[in-house]
Amino acid sequence: xxxxxxxxxxxxxxxxxxxxxxxxxxxxxxxxxxxxxxxxxxxxxxxxxxxxxxxxxxxxxxxxxxxxxxxxxxxxxxxxxxxxxxxxxxxxxxxxxxxxxxxxxxxxxxxxxxxxxxxxxxxxxxxxxxxxxxxxxxxxxxxxxxxxxxxxxxxxxxxxxxxxxxxxxxxxxxxxxxxxxxxxxxxxxxxxxxxxxxxxxxxxxxxxxxxxxxxxxxxxxxxxxxxxxxxxxxxxxxxxxxxxxxxxxxxxxxxxxxxxxxxxxxxxxxxxxxxxxxxxxxxxxxxxxxxxxxxxxxxxxxxxxxxxxxxxxxxxxxxxxx
Amino acid sequence: xxxxxxxxxxxxxxxxxxxxxxxxxxxxxxxxxxxxxxxxxxxxxxxxxxxxxxxxxxxxxxxxxxxxxxxxxxxxxxxxxxxxxxxxxxxxxxxxxxxxxxxxxxxxxxxxxxxxxxxxxxxxxxxxxxxxxxxxxxxxxxxxxxxxxxxxxxxxxxxxxxxxxxxxxxxxxxxxxxxxxxxxxxxxxxxxxxxxxxxxxxxxxxxxxxxxxxxxxxxxxxxxxxxxxxxxxxxxxxxxxxxxxxxxxxxxxxxxxxxxxxxxxxxxxxxxxxxxxxxxxxxxxxxxxxxxxxxxxxxxxxxxxxxxxxxxxxxxxxxxxx
Numbered sequence: 001x002x003x004x005x006x007x008x009x010x011x012x013x014x015x016x017x018x019x020x021x022x023x024x025x026x027x028x029x030x031x032x033x034x035x036x037x038x039x040x041x042x043x044x045x046x047x048x049x050x051x052x053x054x055x056x057x058x059x060x061x062x063x064x065x066x067x068x069x070x071x072x073x074x075x076x077x078x079x080x081x082x083x084x085x086x087x088x089x090x091x092x093x094x095x096x097x098x099x100x101x102x103x104x105x106x107x108x109x110x111x112x113x114x115x116x117x118x119x120x121x122x123x124x125x126x127x128x129x130x131x132x133x134x135x136x137x138x139x140x141x142x143x144x145x146x147x148x149x150x151x152x153x154x155x156x157x158x159x160x161x162x163x164x165x166x167x168x169x170x171x172x173x174x175x176x177x178x179x180x181x182x183x184x185x186x187x188x189x190x191x192x193x194x195x196x197x198x199x200x201x202x203x204x205x206x207x208x209x210x211x212x213x214x215x216x217x218x219x220x221x222x223x224x225x226x227x228x229x230x231x232x233x234x235x236x237x238x239x240x241x242x243x244x245x246x247x248x249x250x251x252x253x254x255x256x257x258x259x260x261x262x263x264x265x266x267x268x269x270x271x272x273x274x275x276x277x278x279x280x281x282x283x284x285x286x287x288x289x290x291x292x293x294x295x296x297x298x299x300x301x302x303x304x305x306x307x308x309x310x311x312x313x314x315x316x317x318x319x320x321x322x
Numbered sequence: 323x324x325x326x327x328x329x330x331x332x333x334x335x336x337x338x339x340x341x342x343x344x345x346x347x348x349x350x351x352x353x354x355x356x357x358x359x360x361x362x363x364x365x366x367x368x369x370x371x372x373x374x375x376x377x378x379x380x381x382x383x384x385x386x387x388x389x390x391x392x393x394x395x396x397x398x399x400x401x402x403x404x405x406x407x408x409x410x411x412x413x414x415x416x417x418x419x420x421x422x423x424x425x426x427x428x429x430x431x432x433x434x435x436x437x438x439x440x441x442x443x444x445x446x447x448x449x450x451x452x453x454x455x456x457x458x459x460x461x462x463x464x465x466x467x468x469x470x471x472x473x474x475x476x477x478x479x480x481x482x483x484x485x486x487x488x489x490x491x492x493x494x495x496x497x498x499x500x501x502x503x504x505x506x507x508x509x510x511x512x513x514x515x516x517x518x519x520x521x522x523x524x525x526x527x528x529x530x531x532x533x534x535x536x537x538x539x540x541x542x543x544x545x546x547x548x549x550x551x552x553x554x555x556x557x558x559x560x561x562x563x564x565x566x567x568x569x570x571x572x573x574x575x576x577x578x579x580x581x582x583x584x585x586x587x588x589x590x591x592x593x594x595x596x597x598x599x600x601x602x603x604x605x606x607x608x609x610x611x612x613x614x615x616x617x618x619x620x621x622x623x624x625x626x627x628x629x630x631x632x633x634x635x636x637x638x639x640x641x642x643x644x
Binding site for chain 2: 027028029030081084085103104107108110111112114115116118119121122123124125126127128130131133134135137138140141142144145146148149
């Protein structure tokens, strides 16, 4: 993983500096919200993937930051609206924005970041890039809606779960990779391979995220352990666990989750059972399949530093602890 | 105004049909919200301006609906978020969406309509169109933020007022006109003239809107009379009225408005005073200046039906009663 680490260490300051400068350019009422969500860290996976694909496909100019950072801001915008609507209290170990800055500021900051991201993507005069970004925004909005709809009527349907994680996470990561390819003027085949890598990586990323929610301590992730369960979110670890349970027990649990009637004791009990059953580990095994699919897409790229780093990034998704 | 009426009667069914079909394509949770806000009427000024400018500059294809309707959906998206944040109860004579469908559905519908609008604009593979739309979205978001910021610290500053109505209304109308020109492959000079027409028309439109709030009965506008005053919004009729009052009276009123402490009786009294002083009429006189500026921009267009209609549309802004 040395190449991956070196690459991130080299490029992250530029990406963070660009993000900070864009946040600084926003209007007073929302600037602090933007600073808060951007400054709270995050792995900058989306901008890095755009950069890596652009360079892997021969792009050698230094003006990649606007489109790369657009993807990060888009992601930040959805976090702001999601956290407000979910009434989340914590984001990346810090108080959620709506609790610090208020409802109006948070909603409008989400709108402004979305608008800014879009404008940054349009700076290149590249119609393909605009189209990809527009579609990415659309798919992310739809994914967000479907996730909330699903949480109002939770089921143990794996197909529905997959559709939701693709919509809310994987499509935007696919978009980041495609944008890198489009910036480099890639062929449709090359762009599709970049997209396929991103889609599979995104699925694996979310599967691991959902596993971490069950098996990683809050001190590591910055999120409360078992948070999904408490918030009534049905994810793969729970689905795998319930598949081995009595049907009646599953229905009862779903009803309690839907009606937000799960007590702290019941939560702790289900959490312990899911952990004992090893469902988080089985979720990681599924993620590993998608990581392999992602890596297979790299064969189309010319060998070089970026291809190596993209391979290591895929492996890192499986081993990350936060 | 015969040409204007005929043009609208001929083109509105196509525009409304396209809007309905796009709303129908949205995900379940937000579809009803989109139907509600789109179906509640509205003058469709933005799509008509896009169409008129495109055709005036020689565009003869029938695929203008996506970009024209994108502007309307963008406008609808901002109404949804604005009404929720303002806690507005009425929109176009109907209950505001958040009261009918709830907070989550309304915020997400706004996000989805914004995303959809953006995607519709990207369908042409025209980078200039994408850039214009992206900038229009950005300017509208900034305008929305500045308006809310201003309402938290209201002043009788005309410059601040003008900046706000340009941001929240006129820039998007400018954008609609520029998009029509860009669709037709206009020269930069032609696009600038279209933009200048739209900017001035948009300013006039908002000035008249603010006058109507003081001098048109609720039965006509579908909004409660004196609503701006009650909501603490400082607009030109009030600024003009206060310029003739004692400074102390103005400061007291502003403080009451900012703290939402204006009683119904005080509201009714100020409303009557503003009406008696003829401030709404003086606001219309200012609007007339911008209407003339807008009409002057039409000289660059070739004579024809669209140029006539654009001239009549500018005049109509002054005479409308809702």
